[in-house]
Amino acid sequence: MSDEGHTGRNEISRRDFIKVTTGIVGGVIGLAVGVPAIAYLLDPAFKSGAKEAWIPIGKFADMQIGQPYAFSFTRVQVNGWERTSTSHGGFVIRKSDNPTDTVIFNSRCTHLGCTVNWKADAQAFICPCHDGKFGINGKVLGGPPPRPLDQFTDFRVTQDGVLEIYYKES
Numbered sequence: 752m753s754d755e756g757h758t759g760r761n762e763i764s765r766r767d768f769i770k771v772t773t774g775i776v777g778g779v780i781g782l783a784v785g786v787p788a789i790a791y792l793l794d795p796a797f798k799s800g801a802k803e804a805w806i807p808i809g810k811f812a813d814m815q816i817g818q819p820y821a822f823s824f825t826r827v828q829v830n831g832w833e834r835t836s837t838s839h840g841g842f843v844i845r846k847s848d849n850p851t852d853t854v855i856f857n858s859r860c861t862h863l864g865c866t867v868n869w870k871a872d873a874q875a876f877i878c879p880c881h882d883g884k885f886g887i888n889g890k891v892l893g894g895p896p897p898r899p900l901d902q903f904t905d906f907r908v909t910q911d912g913v914l915e916i917y918y919k920e921s
């Protein structure tokens with residue numbers, strides 16, 4: 752008699768244990784699925800999908816005066832559930848110690864959009880696609896490009912000495 756009662760209590764406590772365990776496992780699975788899903792939904796609005804942002808390029812002190820400093824960054828555009836990554840890049844040219852005395856070129860060729868490279872021996876930006884050539888001042892020196900290199904005109908140096916450019920999705 753007392754054995755049966757003992758077994759019954761064990762049975763109940765086992766059921767309770769299973770209920771509690773199931774509840775905990777269910778909660779953990781819910782968190783594991785729910786948190787990333789919510790983060791995914793919020794991410795475009797608050798992070799990489801933002802249509803405009805200040806982009807850190809590098810330590811201003813590390814950029815040598817008169818020497819093009821190459822940089823690149825990636826932005827993610829979100830259209831509904833579709834995400835598209837786009838790479839951007841350019842060259843910072845410091846002219847003096849004064850941060851405002853700086854020019855930042857977009858490395859996108861103004862002909863058909865290939866990426867130009869700085870060739871120190873030629874002292875020119877060369878486009879590999881159709882031999883477009885730009886001077887260190889961005890002006891066209893040869894080839895089919897119809898206009899000088901575009902510039903990132905909105906930039907700042909933070910208190911930590913980091914050069915940032917203002918990116919706006921066009």
Ligand code: FES
Nearest residue numbers: 860862863878883
């Ligand atoms: S894309 Fe650069 S020269 Fe054509």
